[in-house]
Amino acid sequence: MITIEKVSKHYGSFQVLTDCSTRVAKGEVVVVCGPSGSGKSTLIKCVNGLEPFQAGTITVNGVSVGDPKTNLSKLRSHVGMVFQHFELFPHMSITDNLTIAQEKVLGRNKDEARDKGLKLLDRVGLKAHAAKFPGQLSGGQQQRVAIARALAMDPICMLFDEPTSALDPEMINEVLDVMVELAQEGMTMMCVTHEMGFARKVANRVIFMDKGQIVEDDSKDAFFGAPRSERARQFLAKILQH
Amino acid sequence: MSYNWNWGIFGNPVPTGDTTYLGWMLSGLQTTVLLSLSAWVIALALGSLMGVLRTVPHKGLSGIAAAYVEVFRNIPLLVQLFIWYFVLPEVLPFGLGERFKQDLDPVTQQFVSAMVCLGFFTSARVCEQVRSGINALPRGQKNAGLALGFTLPQTYRYVLLPMAFRLVVPPLTSEFLNIFKNSAVCSTIGLLELAAQGRQLVDYTAQPYESFIAVTVLYLIINIVVMLLMRVIETRSRVPGYIGGK
Numbered sequence: 001m002i003t004i005e006k007v008s009k010h011y012g013s014f015q016v017l018t019d020c021s022t023r024v025a026k027g028e029v030v031v032v033c034g035p036s037g038s039g040k041s042t043l044i045k046c047v048n049g050l051e052p053f054q055a056g057t058i059t060v061n062g063v064s065v066g067d068p069k070t071n072l073s074k075l076r077s078h079v080g081m082v083f084q085h086f087e088l089f090p091h092m093s094i095t096d097n098l099t100i101a102q103e104k105v106l107g108r109n110k111d112e113a114r115d116k117g118l119k120l121l122d123r124v125g126l127k128a129h130a131a132k133f134p135g136q137l138s139g140g141q142q143q144r145v146a147i148a149r150a151l152a153m154d155p156i157c158m159l160f161d162e163p164t165s166a167l168d169p170e171m172i173n174e175v176l177d178v179m180v181e182l183a184q185e186g187m188t189m190m191c192v193t194h195e196m197g198f199a200r201k202v203a204n205r206v207i208f209m210d211k212g213q214i215v216e217d218d219s220k221d222a223f224f225g226a227p228r229s230e231r232a233r234q235f236l237a238k239i240l241q242h
Numbered sequence: 243m244s245y246n247w248n249w250g251i252f253g254n255p256v257p258t259g260d261t262t263y264l265g266w267m268l269s270g271l272q273t274t275v276l277l278s279l280s281a282w283v284i285a286l287a288l289g290s291l292m293g294v295l296r297t298v299p300h301k302g303l304s305g306i307a308a309a310y311v312e313v314f315r316n317i318p319l320l321v322q323l324f325i326w327y328f329v330l331p332e333v334l335p336f337g338l339g340e341r342f343k344q345d346l347d348p349v350t351q352q353f354v355s356a357m358v359c360l361g362f363f364t365s366a367r368v369c370e371q372v373r374s375g376i377n378a379l380p381r382g383q384k385n386a387g388l389a390l391g392f393t394l395p396q397t398y399r400y401v402l403l404p405m406a407f408r409l410v411v412p413p414l415t416s417e418f419l420n421i422f423k424n425s426a427v428c429s430t431i432g433l434l435e436l437a438a439q440g441r442q443l444v445d446y447t448a449q450p451y452e453s454f455i456a457v458t459v460l461y462l463i464i465n466i467v468v469m470l471l472m473r474v475i476e477t478r479s480r481v482p483g484y485i486g487g488k
Binding site for chain 2: 045048050072073074076077078079080081083084085087088089090091100101104105106132133134135136137149150153
């Protein structure tokens with residue numbers, strides 16, 4: 001589904017990504033972790049072309065992301081993305097947040113888009129809030145709406161960029177529950193997250209990044225059982241302790 | 243000091259006899275309002291376009307917009323007015339300048355020059371307000387729009403501009419007020435707007451206090467109306483749960 005091959009990126013002389021290669025198969029859940037500044041958010045933003053990269057290739061469902069001839073808007077319309085800071089549109093009601101891209105990008109009619117949006121809103125447990133505005137919801141609620149908004153586009157895969165790291169601790173679980181459910185339904189997912197509990201529960205593979213490189217890319221069991229690199233061992237020791 | 247107050251002069255007929263001095267005042271008021279409103283339409287349209295261009299990820303386009311702002315913001319309004327009115331008609335190609343001078347009556351020439359001048363001058367300022375509004379939005383908003391499959395123009399249309407304009411209603415109110423005040427400069431090319439009528443009244447009636455008090459009050463009334471209007475817009479466009487919202 002997603003193939004990343006020898007991708008490198010630099011801002012001026014600063015190397016952000018070096019020779020990153022990995023792949024995500026259909027139905028697979030891959031967790032990307034690593035210390036801050038390791039390039040994991042940049043890597044996931046390269047997948048749908050939000051960040052350009054200078055070398056290597058990324059293909060999503062057979063379409064090359066870096067190819068200038070690729071219609072990126074079309075590609076992105078079926079790659080869902082969830083952001084750290086939710087990024088709902090504050091001037092629109094929750095319903096409009098869920099329907100606007102369906103109508104303007106996919107060309108669905110108003111009723112169809114509304115039905116779809118409200119069904120997904122119900123699924124994330126927020127049906128009662130359809131008429132509210134994003135600013136009136138809690139962080140956890142906003143992030144669940146953001147997930148529903150991405151799902152409304154019928155994505156072939158979902159990208160999560162630290163979806164819980166801007167949330168209060170007590171709201172993290174409500175978001176993770178939605179993500180776990182999604183993973184168990186067979187959605188192809190690439191998640192940048194520090195939630196190792198989530199990784200243990202649903203990830204097929206774990207990628208560990210450091211200084212712009214993919215240091216480990218292994219099955220979940222191998223990664224948590226016996227990480228091969230010293231750097232990953234240190235990282236795991238630190239985040240599993242607290 | 244002995245000064246003969248005479249508020250009655252406004253009811254007196256002017257020398258040509260076709261109206262009263264109050265009529266002159268009101269026709270000046272009308273010109274000021276029409277001039278400023280039409281210039282504001284130009285300023286808002288052009289300024290928004292340039293403000294958007296300043297923020298697009300394209301060096302050429304944002305460079306053009308930046309140069310535009312510097313030109314229109316850094317030349318005094320009075321100088322710009324003289325260029326539009328005295329210089330431009332002389333240098334326009336294809337006989338356009340000749341047609342401007344021959345086909346339009348003098349008052350229309352003055353009005354058009356003043357309108358375009360005020361519009362362009364103010365658009366450079368509106369551009370900077372709109373740009374600051376767009377830049378004040380969280381970066382992720384643009385990414386969120388693009389990630390949903392919106393094109394860049396759609397992202398501006400549906401995601402960025404609706405919030406950016408809400409954020410800049412207060413500074414835009416100032417620009418809207420400024421355009422009415424700056425329109426007084428246009429009396430220098432002979433346009434009989436409110437300030438010019440005030441001065442004319444002094445010349446004809448020798449009642450400077452009454453004349454300028456009337457002018458002052460009329461400008462104040464215009465700007466109070468503008469402020470009330472913009473306050474309504476600000477309240478109506480408030481986003482629930484957002485800064486300043488309910």
